[in-house]
Amino acid sequence: xxxxxxxxxxxxxxxxxxxxxxxxxxxxxxxxxxxxxxxxxxxxxxxxxxxxxxxxxxxxxxxxxxxxxxxxxxxxxxxxxxxxxxxxxxxxxxxxxxxxxxxxxxxxxxxxxxxxxxxxxxxxxxxxxxxxxxxxxxxxxxxxxxxxxxxxxxxxxxxxxxxxxxxxxxxxxxxxxxxxxxxxxxxxxxxxxxxxxxxxxxxxxxxxxxxxxxxxxxxxxxxxxxxxxxxxxxxxxxxxxxxxxxxxxxxxxxxxxxxxxxxxxxxxxxxxxxxxxxxxxxxxxxxxxxxxxxxxxxxxxxxxxxxxxxxxxxxxxxxxxxxxxxxxxxxxxxxx
Amino acid sequence: xxxxxxxxxxxxxxxxxxxxxxxxxxxxxxxxxxxxxxxxxxxxxxxxxxxxxxxxxxxxxxxxxxxxxxxxxxxxxxxxxxxxxxxxxxxxxxxxxxxxxxxxxxxxxxxxxxxxxxxxxxxxxxxxxxxxxxxxxxxxxxxxxxxxxxxxxxxxxxxxxxxxxxxxxxxxxxxxxxxxxxxxxxxxxxxxxxxxxxxxxxxxxxxxxxxxxxxxxxxxxxxxxxxxxxxxxxxxxxxxxxxxxxxxxxxxxxxxxxxxxxxxxxxxxxxxxxxxxxxxxxxxxxxxxxxxxxxxxxxxxxxxxxxxxxxxxxxxxxxxxxxxxxxxxxxxxxxx
Numbered sequence: 001x002x003x004x005x006x007x008x009x010x011x012x013x014x015x016x017x018x019x020x021x022x023x024x025x026x027x028x029x030x031x032x033x034x035x036x037x038x039x040x041x042x043x044x045x046x047x048x049x050x051x052x053x054x055x056x057x058x059x060x061x062x063x064x065x066x067x068x069x070x071x072x073x074x075x076x077x078x079x080x081x082x083x084x085x086x087x088x089x090x091x092x093x094x095x096x097x098x099x100x101x102x103x104x105x106x107x108x109x110x111x112x113x114x115x116x117x118x119x120x121x122x123x124x125x126x127x128x129x130x131x132x133x134x135x136x137x138x139x140x141x142x143x144x145x146x147x148x149x150x151x152x153x154x155x156x157x158x159x160x161x162x163x164x165x166x167x168x169x170x171x172x173x174x175x176x177x178x179x180x181x182x183x184x185x186x187x188x189x190x191x192x193x194x195x196x197x198x199x200x201x202x203x204x205x206x207x208x209x210x211x212x213x214x215x216x217x218x219x220x221x222x223x224x225x226x227x228x229x230x231x232x233x234x235x236x237x238x239x240x241x242x243x244x245x246x247x248x249x250x251x252x253x254x255x256x257x258x259x260x261x262x263x264x265x266x267x268x269x270x271x272x273x274x275x276x277x278x279x280x281x282x283x284x285x286x287x288x289x290x291x292x293x294x295x296x297x298x299x300x301x302x303x304x305x306x307x308x309x310x311x312x313x314x315x316x317x318x319x320x321x322x323x324x325x326x327x328x329x330x331x332x333x334x335x336x
Numbered sequence: 337x338x339x340x341x342x343x344x345x346x347x348x349x350x351x352x353x354x355x356x357x358x359x360x361x362x363x364x365x366x367x368x369x370x371x372x373x374x375x376x377x378x379x380x381x382x383x384x385x386x387x388x389x390x391x392x393x394x395x396x397x398x399x400x401x402x403x404x405x406x407x408x409x410x411x412x413x414x415x416x417x418x419x420x421x422x423x424x425x426x427x428x429x430x431x432x433x434x435x436x437x438x439x440x441x442x443x444x445x446x447x448x449x450x451x452x453x454x455x456x457x458x459x460x461x462x463x464x465x466x467x468x469x470x471x472x473x474x475x476x477x478x479x480x481x482x483x484x485x486x487x488x489x490x491x492x493x494x495x496x497x498x499x500x501x502x503x504x505x506x507x508x509x510x511x512x513x514x515x516x517x518x519x520x521x522x523x524x525x526x527x528x529x530x531x532x533x534x535x536x537x538x539x540x541x542x543x544x545x546x547x548x549x550x551x552x553x554x555x556x557x558x559x560x561x562x563x564x565x566x567x568x569x570x571x572x573x574x575x576x577x578x579x580x581x582x583x584x585x586x587x588x589x590x591x592x593x594x595x596x597x598x599x600x601x602x603x604x605x606x607x608x609x610x611x612x613x614x615x616x617x618x619x620x621x622x623x624x625x626x627x628x629x630x631x632x633x634x635x636x637x638x639x640x641x642x643x644x645x646x647x648x649x650x651x652x653x654x655x656x657x658x659x660x661x662x663x664x665x666x667x668x669x670x671x672x
Contacts, residue, residue, distance in 0.1 A: 074609020076412050078444035107445050109605065134575060150629040150638045162571035164578065172566040172574060198544070198562055199535075206632065208534070225560025226534055231510040231641035232628070233497035238508060238619055239470060242500065243605065245612040248622040248659035267603075269445065269579065273410020276581040283574055286584040290570070293486040296542065302486045307566035 002328055003320030010035040013050065015335035020057050021064045026089060033088045037120045037320045044184050045120040047323050050331065052257070053086075053119075061260045062086050068093060071113075071245065076105035079244055082115030084260060091118040094266045095127050095137060102133055102268040112264040113246025117141075122175030122309070124266060125163030130172035134269040135163040140237045140249040142259045145179045145221050148230035153219050155233040157182070157250035165271075166283050175307035178233040179221045186212040186221070240265045257324075286324045298327035338664055339656030346371040349386065351671035356393050357400045362425060369424045373456045375657045377648035380520050381456040383659050388593070388669065389422075389455075397596045398422050398452045404429060407449075407581065415580055420596060427454040429465050430602045431473060438469055438604040445603045449582025453477075453595060458511030458645070460602060461499030465507035470605040471499040474574045476585040478595045481515045481557050484566035489555050490567040492585035493518070501607075502619050509642035514569040515557045522557070524547040571605030576601045645661035 015030035022030060036055075038046025056062040066085035070078060078097065082090040094110040102107020117126070118139055128135030141156035157177040164172040181200040189196055189212035199208040201215035201222045208222070215221055223229030233249075241248040246263035253259060271279060293302045316322065349367035370389075371587060374382025392398040402421035406414060414433065418426040430446040437444020454460070454475055464471030477492035493513040500508040517536040525532055525548035534546040537551030537558045544558070551557055559565030569585075577584040582599035589595055607615060629638045652658065 072610050074606075075440065075442035075623075077605065077610060079610045079612070104411065105441055105443075106411035107441075107443055108602075109443050111610070134579065147626055147629060147638050149632055149636060150626075151632055152630060154626060154629045154638070162568065162575065164571060164574045172571060174564075174571045176561065176564040176568065180561055180564075224562075224564050225512065225516060228510075228512040228560050232498065232512065234622070234640050235500060235508060235510045238500045238622060239498065241622070242615045242618050243470065243607055243610060245610075245614065245618075248618055248625075250622060250625045267443075269413065269420065270410075271579055274408050274413060274415045274447070274579060274581075276415070276578065278581065279578045281585055282581075283576050286570070286574060286577070286586060289586045290483055290486075290490060291583075293483060294488060295488045296485055296487055300485060302483050302490070304570050 001322045002325045003322055004328065005320050006035055006039055006317055009038065009047070009321050009323065012331050012335040016054070016331060017064075019334065020054065023065070026064070029092065030086055030089055033092065033119065033123055035321070037123060038323065039044055039316045040309050041316070042120045042122070043322070044182070047327050047331065050329070056116070056257055059257060061258060068112060068115075071180060075100045076107055077109045077111070078114045080110055082112050084114055084116060087116035087118040087262070088123065088198045090115045091124050091264065092127065092264075094264065095124040095135065095268065098135070098266040098268040099131060099133055102270040106273050107267070110266045111240065111244035112266065113244035115262050115264055116260055117262065118264065120175065121159040121161045122173050124172040125161040125175060126171060128268050129163040129165040129173060130169060131264070132165050132272075134165060134271060135161070136267045137161045137265060138236045138240060138266040139262050140240055140247075140252065141252050141262065142252040142256070143249050144183065145223055145230070145233065146219070147234070148227040150225060151220070151232055153254070154250065155230060156237060156252070157221070158233045158236045158249065160232070160236055164283065167280055170291070172304050172308060175305075176224070178223055178229040178236070180224055181221065183216065183221070186216050190216060213336050237263070258274070337658045338661045339658055340664065341656050342371055342375055342653055345374065345383070345657050345659065348667050348671040352390070352667060354524050355388065355670065358402070365428065366422055366425055369416070369428065369455065369459055371657070373459060374659065375649055375652045377647050378456045378458070378516070379658070383663055383667065385455060385607045387663070392452070392593060397594060404448060404451075412443055413445045413447070416446055416448045418448050420447065420450055420452060423452035423454040424459065426451045427460050427602075428463065428596065429624060430600065431460040431471065431604065434471070434602040434604040435464055435467060435469055438606040442609050443603065443605045447576065447580035449580035451598050451600055453598065454600065456497040456511065457497045458509050460564040461497040461509040461511060462507060464604050465501040465509060466505060468501045468606070468608075470607060471497070471503060471599060472603045473497045474576065475600040476576055476583075476588065477598065478588040478590050478592070479585050480519065480555075481559055481569065482555070483564070483570070484559060484563040487556070489590070490586065491566060492573060492588070493557070494569045494572045494585065496568070496572055500619065503616055504569070506646060507642050508619070508640050509645065509665070511641075512560070513616075514559055514565040514572070516560055517548075517557065519552065519557070526552060532649045533536050573599070623659045
């Protein structure tokens with residue numbers, strides 16, 4: 001692991017994107033988003049994901065020059081067509097539009113059809129919370145989890161994000177897929193030949209197992225909360241697909257390079273108009289109570305979601321962003 | 337188990353409520369909501385819950401005559417004070433107000449502080465979906481689940497509801513608490529001396545267990561998706577408490593009869609203004625794909641959340657609503 005300054009990582013990504021046909025401002029934003037995901041410690045969806053992103057552009061699945069267009073609007077809700085543009089740029093502009101709608105109406109929602117993988121969902125939660133807004137957003141995915149009671153993947157793992165703004169960027173942001181473990185995590189445990197810390201799916205005999213390889217083989221990953229995550233996945237899918245006029249998860253190609261035409265939802269709420277005096281004090285007190293809880297492992301303070309992200313971000317901004325040496329070399333070769 | 341006609345159940349509940357100081361229209365609605373929950377097969381929160389509801393009224397925790405008052409409003413969002421009125425009446429009027437806001441603005445949200453237990457959360461999802469709207473709502477609760485990594489209950493199980501409207505009332509409604517099993521379910525398994533079908537919490541040695549009695553003893557119920565449900569519980573809690581100006585879960589009395597001052601959120605989305613042509617066809621095709629999935633147990637069709645509810649409702653409307661004979665006798669004595 002090498003550590004490189006954030007700016008160097010961002011610049012190299014930008015140069016690579018310019019070479020792929022991105023206009024300057026779009027290359028800049030797309031590079032920043034990839035660099036931020038890496039800096040925040042979500043390494044699976046940062047630089048490590050960039051080669052696959054490039055591959056989808058070369059395949060014509062992701063169209064660098066395409067951006068969302070408005071389909072219809074009513075009050076504080078809008079439908080947009082993502083025109084198969086880059087998922088993170090489409091996601092960013094959709095959340096930004098939801099924020100604008102919320103500033104005018106207290107709440108705003110954008111439903112986006114025909115978009116691509118948004119990389120880290122939490123990005124759009126942090127985006128809203130950093131601007132002082134509450135937010136929720138979600139996406140569907142290719143079918144990669146069996147619905148509860150089904151043998152084969154039928155529903156998406158449909159990541160769902162909720163963001164709560166707090167002063168100083170100490171936002172609470174939860175970014176959770178509807179499967180207990182991602183296939184990336186399963187293959188990491190398989191490579192290290194380690195059992196999962198908790199059961200993550202079913203083996204060939206239909207038994208709950210911590211054997212990651214067995215789960216990858218059956219493709220029977222466990223939904224969070226068993227029947228509950230399965231049901232929530234369906235609800236998220238239909239909210240996004242029906243309101244955007246886009247595809248449902250089962251219609252999305254089951255090939256990670258061809259996964260495209262996703263349906264997403266972006267909601268933002270601006271608390272200002274409600275005039276809640278003690279809003280931040282409520283969050284501070286809740287966090288203080290959490291930190292005071294007796295931990296299962298002595299010395300390991302109980303955390304809220306997003307707390308560790310901010311710590312890692314600050315550390316990586318100071319010490320440099322950890323990058324895989326081989327991937328970094330590849331990026332430099334592509335960029336310069 | 338006795339079966340009584342829906343109307344008889346509703347009338348008896350109404351008479352009992354009139355005797356407790358409810359005005360006629362409020363007794364009528366409150367009775368209908370309790371009867372519907374029972375009729376829908378959510379027996380734990382229907383007639384079986386009524387004696388406890390009556391006890392909270394007699395204790396002065398729930399105030400029969402109180403209804404929500406508007407605190408502040410901005411665009412399509414509003415803050416209301418529940419004034420410690422009956423939780424189901426407060427929930428119903430809050431969702432109805434969110435629906436009105438959505439009809440005008442496409443989307444609407446009501447944040448409600450100082451309310452009481454809303455009984456079955458799904459009620460407010462069905463309410464919106466039956467009127468053709470998408471909806472989300474949630475409540476916090478007394479702290480009854482340890483945050484992930486904590487020994488003792490720190491967060492609420494904060495039920496979360498999403499509703500998708502479909503013609504003919506065939507709505508998809510998911511109503512899920514953030515704990516894998518409720519304490520009611522744990523005590524039912526304990527009474528029957530049966531293991532849970534899946535691990536539901538930790539025993540005294542900190543091991544995952546299917547022993548319901550052991551979990552009730554440690555109070556270490558499992559959040560859905562482990563750390564995920566724990567984080568989502570915190571996000572739901574802060575959304576509700578910060579935007580309503582109400583209490584956070586940790587501030588709510590840990591006594592099921594004194595659990596009061598809850599914070600809730602009600603969101604509705606009216607799809608009409610977006611003009612999505614194939615909206616219902618999208619849902620129908622998704623459901624058809626689900627029904628076509630190969631089931632784990634031969635002959636047991638995979639279902640979407642809400643599907644079974646509608647089946648049970650139709651059956652109970654036809655054959656009569658199943659009620660516990662002793663509870664029914666008690667209600668009749670109270671009512672007439």
